[in-house]
Amino acid sequence: MAWSPSLIPGLDDIVNNGDPRRRADAAHKISELFLAGAPQFRPAHVDLFDGILTGLVPHTEIASRADLAERLSMLGNAPPALVDLLVREDEISVAGPLLRRSPVVAEPTLIEVARMKGQGHLLAMSQRPKLSAGVTDVIVRRGDREVVRRVAGNAGAQFSQFGYSSLIKRAGGDGVLTLTVGQRGDLSAPQLKELLAGSADIVRRRLFEVAKPDKKAAINQAMVEIIGAPKQSDIRRDFAPAQRAILSLHHAGELNEAALLGFAKAHKYEECVAALSAMSAARIATIDRLLTGDRHDPVLILGRAIGLEWATVRALIVLRLGLGRVPSATDIEEARLNYERLAASTAQRVVNFWQTRQTA
Template sequence: MTAATSLIPGLDEIVRHGDPQRRAEAALRISELFLQDAARLRPDHVELFDGLLIDLVPHAELAARVNLAERLSLLANAPRILVGQLARENELAVAGPLLRRSPVVDETVLLEIARPKGQGHLLAMSERATLSPDLTDVLIRRGDRDVVRRAAGNKGAQFSHAGYSTLIKRASQDGVLTLAVGQREDLSDERLKALLAGSIDVIRRRLFDVVKPARQAAIKQAMSELSGVPELVESRRDFLPAQRTVLALHRQGQLNESAVLNFAKSYQYEEGVAALAAMSGVKIATLDRLICGDRHDPLLILGKTVGFEWATVRALILLRLGPNRVPAPADIETARVNFARLVPSTAERVVQFWKSRPTI
């Protein structure tokens, strides 16, 4: 600690017997010295700074502690005891930055702080890049609406089985929370079904509109199971086996453009339509009627909305015509040009029209 003692003559005396004003001044000067050299300090040097600052920083003014906490929250080698001391402060402006992002605040400290502190401290924690199941258990149990919503929307959060059950139970009284939970990548089909079971119809529809196509397929399946009635498709074709195939692909994470292309190349019409329905959110009955019409346009619109390449859209056009019909090259070229010119926002508006008042 030669640098510190040379910078502040009589430092030992200030630490042991100095008045609060002198200690506060020393805290500012030593903390600035640490921050200037932090990147070059060895662990033992950091410990020396830590030992000094934990006795001096509490005497610094609030604005100085806030500034110090903000700067320390970005350092991976910040003085551990000092950081823990600041993170435990009741003053949220001091504790908040460290609770949100400091890599030095470990799980033990977070849990210790989460159990007694107020909602502001819990909200700050809910914004951390990662949250363990033990910590989210506390956040969900003690947190208010804002805390729970923020934790549910945190992609780096993990939830225990009990935590997820509590989260879903709370979502039954909170539509915003339902939307946050329904969009989580780690939400299983069974949990999705429980979430939907406790939601009102308008929230179910809103969730259906905001989730990814693969999740839309799972929502339709869950609603079918909840109602006990599978989606009715007015067609001479039997789409039920195809729906099961597509749902299995979804569960395996393989419901994508490649799967649709394979269906099209194999002339598996039912599977192709069921996959398009799952990925676009348009009902199978609606798609079947559109695709069996006189024009290729519905496939161009669907392909543009879902984000398919032209090769996949072309294969779907051939699927639509069937294996025994050969399209005129001019017709295919016209379709290609129209697909290239089609504006995604225009295609999306048409699909939204098709989806109007969907039965899910």
């Protein structure tokens, strides 16, 4: 690379032998010269400045490098070798502006920086106008909560199947991330369903409230599949005797929560279903399908809709698993927390939906 001696007299000597002050002064003057003429420079001119500045800029103070990086980040023809040098700096005030917006930073460099640097670099990178799936894979894997939330909310970010699976997994313990991922336009229906299945009811409701109309429809459909359409039980049950017993209790004024709790503790499944049907005004067939589904959510919804205490709801959860099976401590604690968060009005709306559906 040939250097132009007309830029600064004695430039060769300054680069090779100059003291820090002379180098910094030369870097400032040449940087200003480049920035002033950048819109008109041809690639050969850019290469000339690139070769000179990469020998001078590293010797300048952090504040000077940070200011230069900020200005270079706006240019589509910034000196590539200089940008590559600055973007790898540990000092985030220098690397940050280039990571956030410079179009000159190549994807392999972004991936390398994402793998090697800290959370400040990842956070800056997550704000780029566009991010490939190769870059977001690394960001989601290495990023802390703030970084992952930020990249999930970046409409210009693309995610691979691995990236989305990781986001959904992390969203299980992060309501803010659930809301962010749930509003993405490129989230598929199966991914939305998986996201909602692992989230708390209060988060689901909030997501529905803030979602766009087309997304609301997708959320509704996902919730129907998760809660409203459980699998049919393979066991054929005769509910007629239980119906008669529950009707007698009702006429005697003794159909209450205490009776339901007694049936659940005694593992009297048919009586529990018949009692829940009478107390919720949902058909026995509907209650039976709900209790034999894969999740505890319908039990929580029924319990909240008819005002049951947690002890009764817990007994119903144990009942639906069958004799000899008990939920894990983690599952039962998660169910308890979800039950506490579940609003009675929301539960009643779901029960009303079940009632309307069974009528239709």
